[in-house]
Amino acid sequence: MRKHQLIVPLALLAALSVPAHAEDRDISRDTLPANDGWAAYGPGTTGGSAADDAHVFTVTDRAELVRALDGGSDTPKIIRIAGTIDANTDDDGDHLDCADYATDGYSLKKYLAAYDPRTWGGAKPSGPQEEARQASAAKQAERVVLNVGSNTTIVGLGSSAVLKGASLQVKNAGNVIIRNLELRDAYDCFPVWQPNTGGLGDWKTAYDNLWLTGATHVWIDHITASDKGHPDAKEPTYFARNYLRHDGLLDITNGSDLITVSWSRFADHDKAMLIGSGDSATGDRGKLRVTLHHNEFESVVQRAPRVRFGQVHVYNNRYAIKDDYRYSLGISVESALYAENNAFHTPGHIEVADLVKSWNGTALHQTGTLFNGYPVDLLAIYNAYNSGSERDLTADVGWTPTLHTKIDSAERADREVARGAGAGRIP
Numbered sequence: 001m002r003k004h005q006l007i008v009p010l011a012l013l014a015a016l017s018v019p020a021h022a023e024d025r026d027i028s029r030d031t032l033p034a035n036d037g038w039a040a041y042g043p044g045t046t047g048g049s050a051a052d053d054a055h056v057f058t059v060t061d062r063a064e065l066v067r068a069l070d071g072g073s074d075t076p077k078i079i080r081i082a083g084t085i086d087a088n089t090d091d092d093g094d095h096l097d098c099a100d101y102a103t104d105g106y107s108l109k110k111y112l113a114a115y116d117p118r119t120w121g122g123a124k125p126s127g128p129q130e131e132a133r134q135a136s137a138a139k140q141a142e143r144v145v146l147n148v149g150s151n152t153t154i155v156g157l158g159s160s161a162v163l164k165g166a167s168l169q170v171k172n173a174g175n176v177i178i179r180n181l182e183l184r185d186a187y188d189c190f191p192v193w194q195p196n197t198g199g200l201g202d203w204k205t206a207y208d209n210l211w212l213t214g215a216t217h218v219w220i221d222h223i224t225a226s227d228k229g230h231p232d233a234k235e236p237t238y239f240a241r242n243y244l245r246h247d248g249l250l251d252i253t254n255g256s257d258l259i260t261v262s263w264s265r266f267a268d269h270d271k272a273m274l275i276g277s278g279d280s281a282t283g284d285r286g287k288l289r290v291t292l293h294h295n296e297f298e299s300v301v302q303r304a305p306r307v308r309f310g311q312v313h314v315y316n317n318r319y320a321i322k323d324d325y326r327y328s329l330g331i332s333v334e335s336a337l338y339a340e341n342n343a344f345h346t347p348g349h350i351e352v353a354d355l356v357k358s359w360n361g362t363a364l365h366q367t368g369t370l371f372n373g374y375p376v377d378l379l380a381i382y383n384a385y386n387s388g389s390e391r392d393l394t395a396d397v398g399w400t401p402t403l404h405t406k407i408d409s410a411e412r413a414d415r416e417v418a419r420g421a422g423a424g425r426i427p
Helices: 010-015 020-024 062-072 108-114 128-144 378-385 410-420
Strands: 056-059 077-081 084-086 145-147 152-156 162-164 167-171 174-184 192-196 199-204 210-213 216-226 250-253 257-262 265-271 273-275 290-293 296-302 311-315 318-320 329-332 336-340 343-345 356-359 364-367 369-371 374-376
Touching: 056 062, 062 077, 062 084, 062 145, 108 128, 128 145, 128 192, 167 174, 210 216, 265 273, 318 410, 329 336, 343 410, 356 378, 364 378, 369 410
Parallel strands: 056 077, 077 152, 084 162, 145 167, 152 174, 162 174, 167 210, 174 216, 210 250, 216 257, 216 265, 250 273, 257 290, 265 296, 290 311, 296 318, 311 336, 318 343, 329 356, 336 364, 343 369
Antiparallel strands: 192 199, 369 374
């Protein structure tokens, strides 16, 4: 039987390419610096820094990670991830694929035949194949959903720590730090078909790489999140819709509050970051206070972020936009997004007005925006471009951020983020 805590030999640390400075400074006991965004409000965010030696773990596989997480307990704990951990593995560490989760007679071929809109119509799927899909999805969820409890720090060791296939979830928990970790490919084996009244429908997937739901005081720093390994663009089309396998890279919903996301990289994905559950989720009022700074959004189609209700400070971020693109800043109901000194790089056919999209939003504060190296008034251009088709946005979002690090020029931040954002780049 494996011990509860793994002692990593020096030879393995060397193989993991741990930089000398990382061995000199134990980042696993770092706490969020004062004034560093909304997560610094009040008592700040300390994660598992108070953990005793019995609750400091170095883990190298899923089984060890699950034991260290301790069912999402609130006991102060530090979890160091070494190397690559695959959530789609059994208790013996053997890899599981989608066929291993399929049960009760589920097959994609039968599912597509049963719920083809040309014969099934516009009703929600029901019956044997949908029930089999749900049972199969539940089997996968038992493996890939990993719950993080309060007073927890999770850090990657060195420059190559990866958690793949997992949906890391901070659910109704607080005081959590997640740093220096690549979160890759939260792949849903069993998407559900959802008809809608405005068209055929769409495929709905279950997993975000990282999901904060009812979470408070969370610091996310130097992570890299992507679909690496299974990009949705290479998935087939069924019912005239792309067969999506991934949901968000980072979603912050259901009354989550006091969050700082810094120096992280979100890449090669459709819907990157949702802040807020829905237009009718009025319980989110007064919550969803989030700071995003010094992050890179590369080849992200939309939601960078999309905001409902929250007071969200977005400063010194870098956007590297590619051809497949919808928008970056989503202004939704009662949102109060305060954007400062962000830099956007786009191909020639994308215009300044394309960077913002509004759904029942009323306000956007922006200053210091760079567009392909040129200063622009993002709000004025958006309003002029959309005059007559969408309501104008005002510049008064009703608040001014006070909790933040030094705000650099967009030009300087652009350079520094390109060099320093993402896992394995903590100085």
